[in-house]
Amino acid sequence: MSANSNLNEALGVLGDKLQSLNAMVLANQFMIDAVRDHEAKLKALDAEAARSFMRQIARKKFGEDEAMQDVLALILNAMAPRQSAEIIQFPG
Template sequence: MSAHADLNGALDALHDKLKSLNDLVRANQFMVEAMAGQGEQLKQMSSDRTRDMLRRQARARFHPETGSAPDAAVLAILEEVLGHQQESAEIIPFPVRA
């Protein structure tokens, strides 16, 4: 019974990590698509306007109630990254192995 519980716990932990990784992949995919499709327009904007525009687009796509592809976890990642005062939008780094 203990081995079964240990296996279930390990599978649950793996599932959670895979879900987090998938959320990061989807957030990065959004950023890559935005840069590829709107790169020239984004380069001409101020960093604040760029972040605001990307945040609006992220909300339109990932908002859990009104988005075209609702996903609260992905939206939370993008809100965090785009909410920082940085000079340019960057690919979101994957977490390092612990």
């Protein structure tokens, strides 16, 4: 029974990691698509206005979907107002 319990626990952890990885993939795809689709507008904006615009379109795309809240959180974290560059940690 203990081996089965350990296997179930390991599969649960693996499932959580796969969900985090999927959220990162979806967030990255959103960023690529948004930059491609809104390139001219983003180039015309300063850095903070561009981040604000990206947050706005991310909320529009993912805000209503409960299943996509982890993706939205990653995008909002990446596009948060910043004074300098910051490494964004892989979700836990």
